[in-house]
Amino acid sequence: MMNNLSLGEHNSNTLWLEPIIPVYLNDKIQLINFAMLPIETKYTNGEMQTALGNIIYSANFAPRKPIKLWGGNFVPAVGPSVVLRTNTYNSKEAYKDNTWNVGASFVATYKKDGFLALVSYSPTWGVGGNRVNSSTLQYLFNYSFRSGTGINTSPLLTYNEELDGWIVPVGLGVSQIFQTKNAIYNVALSGYYNAVRPEVLDDYKWQLQLKLYIILPM
Numbered sequence: 001m002m003n004n005l006s007l008g009e010h011n012s013n014t015l016w017l018e019p020i021i022p023v024y025l026n027d028k029i030q031l032i033n034f035a036m037l038p039i040e041t042k043y044t045n046g047e048m049q050t051a052l053g054n055i056i057y058s059a060n061f062a063p064r065k066p067i068k069l070w071g072g073n074f075v076p077a078v079g080p081s082v083v084l085r086t087n088t089y090n091s092k093e094a095y096k097d098n099t100w101n102v103g104a105s106f107v108a109t110y111k112k113d114g115f116l117a118l119v120s121y122s123p124t125w126g127v128g129g130n131r132v133n134s135s136t137l138q139y140l141f142n143y144s145f146r147s148g149t150g151i152n153t154s155p156l157l158t159y160n161e162e163l164d165g166w167i168v169p170v171g172l173g174v175s176q177i178f179q180t181k182n183a184i185y186n187v188a189l190s191g192y193y194n195a196v197r198p199e200v201l202d203d204y205k206w207q208l209q210l211k212l213y214i215i216l217p218m
Helices: none
Strands: 002-007 012-017 020-024 029-044 047-052 055-063 067-069 072-084 099-112 115-129 134-144 149-153 156-160 165-179 184-196 206-215
Touching: 029 072, 055 099, 055 115, 072 115, 099 134, 134 165, 149 184, 165 206
Parallel strands: none
Antiparallel strands: 002 012, 002 206, 012 029, 020 029, 029 047, 029 055, 055 072, 067 072, 072 099, 099 115, 115 134, 134 149, 134 156, 149 165, 156 165, 165 184, 184 206
């Protein structure tokens, strides 16, 4: 789960629910199902409202056994990605939200001791509705100490053809890992400056991000 609060003339908030469900296809390959379900509170067509946004889903094929690299574990993954027009804005729907997209997903993960790195890129092309091309790029770099406290950066970079540009946040955060008998919890708080942003969003300079990861045993 990731909550992004964008600060500007009209503050907006997006709560991303991000379930990750691996399915073992055989002894060598796993299918990693990843969805991004946005619950958005934003200023649209002269009105502030909260609604479900467009869902992004990807199906990534990855090896079950990590590849040994530089003393750590490396896992690549690739598969198809889709953007589903699931938003509930109805008559207040923005032009850029009326779209159905298909594309690809590329993911790479590397872990060594307390260091974790992840890069995920998903370009999509509009095939229905207003056919608005879009992309998401997320990278994560985290170092955790033995106490469970970590230093990290994990911004979500987004591109939308209708906005004519990328939103590129830059910043840092802190995290803490908690463990119980039934699950592992990771809480992270980060602040980001939108170093690159479309002209139409020039007033939106800062983001405050809160993340909660819950890892359940399989």
